[in-house]
Amino acid sequence: MGKKQDKGVDDFWRAYEEKTGEKVLAKSLGQYLSGWGEFDPPLWGLVIATEGGFRFHHFPQSGWLDFLMHFGPGREAPKEKTLFIPRSRILSVELRGETRWWKKILSPGLPRLVINYRNEAEEKQELLVQIEHRTEGIVEALTR
Numbered sequence: 001m002g003k004k005q006d007k008g009v010d011d012f013w014r015a016y017e018e019k020t021g022e023k024v025l026a027k028s029l030g031q032y033l034s035g036w037g038e039f040d041p042p043l044w045g046l047v048i049a050t051e052g053g054f055r056f057h058h059f060p061q062s063g064w065l066d067f068l069m070h071f072g073p074g075r076e077a078p079k080e081k082t083l084f085i086p087r088s089r090i091l092s093v094e095l096r097g098e099t100r101w102w103k104k105i106l107s108p109g110l111p112r113l114v115i116n117y118r119n120e121a122e123e124k125q126e127l128l129v130q131i132e133h134r135t136e137g138i139v140e141a142l143t144r
Contacts, residue, residue, distance in 0.1 A: 020055070021052075022052045030045065031045075031130045035115075043081070047113065053086040054115060055083065087142070092115070094113075112128055114128060
């Protein structure tokens, strides 16, 4: 069963690379917190470093509660959301962990990916994404 699941995951990433036209260098699961005007936090999705830049890809959830809330009269189904910051617009990337000992004890202490970038209007922006799983490689892939 594990090999079949691995094949499905490999097929997903192969298809993703074909769709975007870019090689995926590093990936993780994360939660968007702030820094992209079109998104309302919190929003879960894939955190992806590609050859061309940074991507956050949210896939809509469709649990029964979402169904009741979103499919009422006059409501639209949830849609996929993607943000992309080209590598040429990225100013800096860092992974920040909690440094206060009491916060480390009281909260899960998940690291935050901080990306400083210039938007289309050339204004400096800061994107914050909390990384849930496998943080290694994302910062390195975006700063090479």
